[in-house]
Every structure is written in C-alpha cells, then in structure tokens.
Amino acid sequence: xxxxxxxxxNPWGSNKPGPAGGGNKQTPPDLDKVLKDLNDKFGGFFGGxxxxxxxxxxxxxxGMIIAAIGVAFVVWLASGFYIVAADEExxxxxxxxxxxxxxxxxxxxxxxxxETVEKIPTLSVQRLTIGFRTLPDGRERKMNQESLxxxxxxxIVDISFVVQYKISNIENYLFQIDASQAVQTVRDAxxxxxxxxxxxxxxxxVMTDKKxxxxxxxxxxIQKILDTYKAGIRVTTVTLKDVQPPERVSKxxxxxxxxxxxxxRTKNEAETYANSVIPNARGxxxxxxxxxxxxxxxxxxxxxxxxxRFNSLYQAYKKAPEVTRKRLYxxxxxxxxxxxxxxIIDTSVAKQVLPYLPLNRADKVExx
Numbered sequence: 001x002x003x004x005x006x007x008x009x010n011p012w013g014s015n016k017p018g019p020a021g022g023g024n025k026q027t028p029p030d031l032d033k034v035l036k037d038l039n040d041k042f043g044g045f046f047g048g049x050x051x052x053x054x055x056x057x058x059x060x061x062x063g064m065i066i067a068a069i070g071v072a073f074v075v076w077l078a079s080g081f082y083i084v085a086a087d088e089e090x091x092x093x094x095x096x097x098x099x100x101x102x103x104x105x106x107x108x109x110x111x112x113x114x115e116t117v118e119k120i121p122t123l124s125v126q127r128l129t130i131g132f133r134t135l136p137d138g139r140e141r142k143m144n145q146e147s148l149x150x151x152x153x154x155x156i157v158d159i160s161f162v163v164q165y166k167i168s169n170i171e172n173y174l175f176q177i178d179a180s181q182a183v184q185t186v187r188d189a190x191x192x193x194x195x196x197x198x199x200x201x202x203x204x205x206v207m208t209d210k211k212x213x214x215x216x217x218x219x220x221x222i223q224k225i226l227d228t229y230k231a232g233i234r235v236t237t238v239t240l241k242d243v244q245p246p247e248r249v250s251k252x253x254x255x256x257x258x259x260x261x262x263x264x265r266t267k268n269e270a271e272t273y274a275n276s277v278i279p280n281a282r283g284x285x286x287x288x289x290x291x292x293x294x295x296x297x298x299x300x301x302x303x304x305x306x307x308x309r310f311n312s313l314y315q316a317y318k319k320a321p322e323v324t325r326k327r328l329y330x331x332x333x334x335x336x337x338x339x340x341x342x343x344i345i346d347t348s349v350a351k352q353v354l355p356y357l358p359l360n361r362a363d364k365v366e367x368x
C-alpha cells in the first residue's frame with residue numbers, strides 16, 4: 001500500500017487499531033532492521049561484513065570507525081591551510097586572542113574552532129572619496145550632503161577630495177574599532193576635519209593659493225582623530241579634487257575670478273616694468289658715480305704730478321739758475337713754435353732759396 005494512501009499520510013508504516021475509541025495509531029519502523037540493512041550494504045567498504053550480536057542487531061566493525069575518524073582528522077587538519085595575498089597580512093586568533101601575524105604566502109594554523117584567521121590588506125593603500133562617488137561605469141555622482149561646507153566669511157563652497165590611508169597597526173585595527181566599519185570611521189573623521197579647516201579659512205584662500213595648506217591641515221586633523229580612536233590607521237595623503245562655488249552662484253564667482261585674474265595680470269605687468277626700469281636707473285647712477293670718482297682721481301693725480309715736477313725744477317734752478325732758465329726757455333719756445341705754420345728765413349740765405357709763396361697762406365710767411 002503506498003504511503004500516501006495511509007491515514008494522516010504517515011510514511012513509516014500501516015495503520016493499526018488504536019486504543020478504545022476506534023482511532024488508528026501508526027507504529028515506527030524496526031530500527032534494528034534498518035541499521036542491519038545499512039551495515040550489510042556499506043560494511044564491506046571498511047573491512048567489515050554482515051553479522052550480528054546474537055540478538056539480531058547489526059555490528060559496526062572497528063576498522064570502519066578508525067578509518068572514519070582518521071579521514072575526519074586529516075580533513076580537519078587540512079582545513080588549517082590558507083594563502084595570504086601579496087598585499088595582505090594574516091592575523092591568527094586563538095579563541096579570539098591575537099597570537100601571531102603571518103606574512104604573504106602559504107600558511108597553516110590550528111583549525112577551527114581553536115584558531116581562526118583574519119586577512120587584512122595592510123600593504124595596500126586604501127582610497128576613500130569624500131563629496132562624490134565613482135560609479136561602476138566610470139561616471140561620478142555628487143554627494144552634496146558631504147561636499148557643501150561653510151567658510152570663515154560665511155560663504156558656501158563645494159569641495160570634493162580624496163583620502164588615501166594604510167593600516168599601520170593590525171591589533172588596534174581589529175580590537176579598538178569595528179573593522180567592518182573602518183571605512184565609515186575614516187569618512188566621518190575626514191568630514192569632521194575638513195569642515196573644521198574650511199570653517200576657519202576664507203573662500204578666496206580655499207579657491208586660490210592656499211589649497212596645499214588646506215590639504216595639510218585636513219590630513220593632520222584626520223590623523224589626530226584616528227589616533228584618538230587608536231584605530232591603527234595612518235593617513236598618507238589628502239588631495240583636493242574639486243573646489244568650486246555652488247552651482248546657483250557659479251556664474252558670479254566666475255566673474256569675480258576673472259576680475260581677480262585681471263588684477264594679477266596687471267600687477268605682474270607693473271612689476272615687470274619696474275624690474276626693467278629700476279635696475280637700468282641704478283646701473284646708470286652707478287656708472288656716473290664711478291666716472292666722477294675716476295675723474296676726481298685723475299685730476300688729483302695730475303695736480304700731484306705737476307707739483308712734483310715744479311718742485312724738481314725748482315731744486316734744479318737753485319743749483320744752476322742760468323742753465324735752468326735757458327733750458328726752460330728753449331723747451332717753452334719748442335713747444336710754442338711746434339704748432340706754428342710760420343716760416344722764418346734768414347736774409348743772408350734768402351737769395352739762395354727758391355722763392356715759394358703760398359698765396360692762400362701769405363700772411364704766415366715772413367722774410368727778415
């Protein structure tokens with residue numbers, strides 16, 4: 001009789017008369033018979049055979065039990081092998097307590113439940129975006145609740161930045177914070193730090209020449225918060241990706257930026273002109289000063305030479321007045337007449353000389 005035709009759909013046996021009252025009660029199958037059938041079917045695989053204990057109960061062989069225990073033990077030991085990736089380190093926990101840290105490669109630990117392993121990417125740099133998210137297709141989605149911030153001069157600025165960090169202390173990372181929430185912990189610390197920095201900075205400084213200062217102060221603030229938590233995380237870099245005004249006032253800020261650029265351009269042109277004129281003027285002044293000093297030195301040296309010459313002549317005159325007087329006269333006349341074009345001819349020899357009269361210089365010829 002099929003089981004589904006029994007009353008109450010009981011698959012274990014047929015209906016038998018129940019107690020008084022006319023009800024039917026189902027009886028369970030013979031357990032000894034079931035065990036004996038299983039032993040007859042599978043006992044031969046482990047060196048056992050069919051048999052009984054004299055009471056009709058099956059007898060499980062000792063070899064089967066030992067083999068099953070051995071296989072189970074080998075499988076249990078083999079479950080302790082694991083591989084650590086090149087950018088990871090493995091933390092071995094014995095009953096929940098940190099006992100060892102393993103390097104990349106093939107490792108083994110006492111199998112569960114004695115020891116467990118946590119693999120942590122300590123050698124890789126983690127990247128966290130604030131103010132935007134990168135979608136799987138490569139597009140970016142703005143996160144206004146993270147990016148909009150208030151500056152010191154009560155302006156709103158839209159900032160997106162990237163935080164890069166590494167795990168520096170595995171034990172603190174696992175036991176001082178919730179490792180599953182580590183990313184959110186870093187995100188909260190980054191938002192808190194940059195809002196504090198932006199709140200003490202003018203909007204013009206944030207958007208122009210103080211971005212590097214904002215990055216450094218934000219990085220320091222994030223690290224300070226994480227160290228307070230003993231998170232075991234070290235921040236490597238903070239990079240401002242995009243700093244701009246909100247979309248509703250973007251046009252006005254662009255006009256201000258253009259005016260600021262014109263101001264800087266004009267200032268640079270003025271500085272360039274000043275740098276070209278002032279050095280030239282200073283050079284000319286230095287040249288004139290050097291020329292004046294050289295002229296003064298020349299006049300002084302010439303006067304000194306003339307005085308020394310006069311003194312030497314005076315000394316010679318005192319020793320031989322007549323000779324010195326005649327020599328001075330001759331030297332003076334030689335100097336005077338050397339530049340004269342007048343020709344003087346003695347009358348005693350004038351008749352012996354062929355007369356030559358330059359008509360254009362007749363006034364310079366004298367015959368005596």
